[in-house]
Amino acid sequence: MKCAAMTLVAASMVAGCGASQIRTQLSAATVATVALQGVHAVAMSATSEALAACEDEPCVEAVEERMRPVTLAYEASRFALAGWVEALNIAQSAGDEVFSSLLVAARRFVELWSPLAASLRGVGVDLPDLPPLVLSLFGSEAP
Amino acid sequence: MMPVIDTLITAITQIAAQSTEAERKSIARAIDDLRRRIDSLPSLSEDIQKAVDERRAKLEQAIIERSKKIP
Numbered sequence: 734m735k736c737a738a739m740t741l742v743a744a745s746m747v748a749g750c751g752a753s754q755i756r757t758q759l760s761a762a763t764v765a766t767v768a769l770q771g772v773h774a775v776a777m778s779a780t781s782e783a784l785a786a787c788e789d790e791p792c793v794e795a796v797e798e799r800m801r802p803v804t805l806a807y808e809a810s811r812f813a814l815a816g817w818v819e820a821l822n823i824a825q826s827a828g829d830e831v832f833s834s835l836l837v838a839a840r841r842f843v844e845l846w847s848p849l850a851a852s853l854r855g856v857g858v859d860l861p862d863l864p865p866l867v868l869s870l871f872g873s874e875a876p
Numbered sequence: 877m878m879p880v881i882d883t884l885i886t887a888i889t890q891i892a893a894q895s896t897e898a899e900r901k902s903i904a905r906a907i908d909d910l911r912r913r914i915d916s917l918p919s920l921s922e923d924i925q926k927a928v929d930e931r932r933a934k935l936e937q938a939i940i941e942r943s944k945k946i947p
Binding site: 752755756759762763766769770772773776777780781784785787788789790793796797800803804807808811814815818819821822825 | 923
């Protein structure tokens with residue numbers, strides 16, 4: 734009987750731990766979403782500024798060309814973020830065994846941050862590092 | 877003694893199940909909220925294209941205006 738009670742307590746603790754991990758990932762994904770919204774704002778600001786200085790078609794084309802890598806990097810990050818949240822949704826339905834898939838999905842988003850920052854540097858915009866909450870998901874093995 | 881323990885375990889099981897279910901629903905709601913937020917993230921390619929098209933239209937308009945002034 735004691736064993737049954739201990740199993741019950743242990744089971745509820747495990748479930749709580751899984752929920753806590755999902756909550757942490759959910760917070761990190763929310764912070765990442767806000768960061769990506771910021772990227773859109775700075776990229777649009779840089780585009781508007783560059784276009785305003787254009788007086789002819791070649792200049793407009795050059796701005797369009799310069800912003801293309803930023804656009805691709807942003808859209809890739811957006812899709813990675815959506816994939817991460819879908820993985821979170823699966824994890825909360827399926828349980829702890831799919832937790833590792835969450836980290837894979839989160840890592841994909843984090844790995845895309847550097848190319849995104851590099852593409853923005855190319856148009857003169859400095860993107861800050863991802864917030865510590867997002868990077869802390871990977872411990873010392875942060876991408 | 878045994879029926880008391882059984883009742884206690886049943887009660888603990890029910891409380892744990894209710895608590896887990898409430899937590900699961902709360903997380904599901906938070907995921908739905910975040911999903912909506914991500915879905916509403918603006919498309920940079922569309923917005924840049926729009927800004928470029930607007931600038932092109934202004935430049936073309938300026939060329940038309942200038943050509944009208946030439947006698």
